Amino acid sequence: MPQHIGIVGCSAEGAALCYRTICAEGAQWLGPHAHPEVSLHTPSLALYVDCLDRGDLQGVAALMLASAHKLAAAGADFLICPDNTIHLAFSLVEPHSPLPWLHIAEVVAAEATSRGFKRLGITGTRWLVDSEVYPEKFGARGLDYLRPNKAERDEIGRIIMDELVAGVFKPESVAYFQQVMARMKTEGCDAVVLGCTEIPLIISDANSPLPTLDSTRLLARAALRRCLS
Secondary structure (H helix, E strand, O other): OOOEEEEEEOOOOHHHHHHHHHHHHHHHHHOOOOOEEEEEOOOOOOHHHHHHHOOOOHHHHHHHHHHHHHHHOOOOOEOOOOOOHHHHHHHHHHHOOOOOOOHHHHHHHHHHOOOOOEEEEEOHHHHHHOOOOOHHHHHHHOOEOOOOOOHHHHHHHHHHHHHHHOOOOOHHHHHHHHHHHHHHHHHHOEOOOEOOOOOHHHOOOOOOOOOOHHHHHHHHHHHHHHOOO
């Protein structure tokens, strides 16, 4: 039997995309209409945002661990979190977790390495882009990276938190992401990380100036491989 996947959710749109990907692509492995057992838990997004605004990573970790324990009680075998930003607290979570985890940035770094990319643009919330979540995993694999500049970080963060997490998708916001990614391409990036789980809702290989690394779907597929291994 496939293992039971536990999803530690944060924002609704990203968690929903991850869940849908597991269920839709599970059929490719298990047959028509089939997918592994999946449980999802998420507290109010406002609780996470409050902790992040205050720089309270212990608070973020406590929220993640509360979800982890509820998912363990529901029978999950391992956990994933389709939210890049709250991986800032991962080192505080993992030692106390009742279940093992897949790390979203490690999944993306492995994919980048397998596809031969060398220099990666990082996009995401200002909390994520300012952090070492991706640089740490990229550095371990010898990958170079580029962060957005200050003005780009502010505007990308605004688009994510004011629009994408609420399911609002505007053409001008798509154009802004494309502009940032085009600049990254001129500065030597050969791919871009969609490092917020909502960005794949508006950006893909079809409209990006660079090949994309879709963290949401890559994590979902890694979970499928894990639960079926």
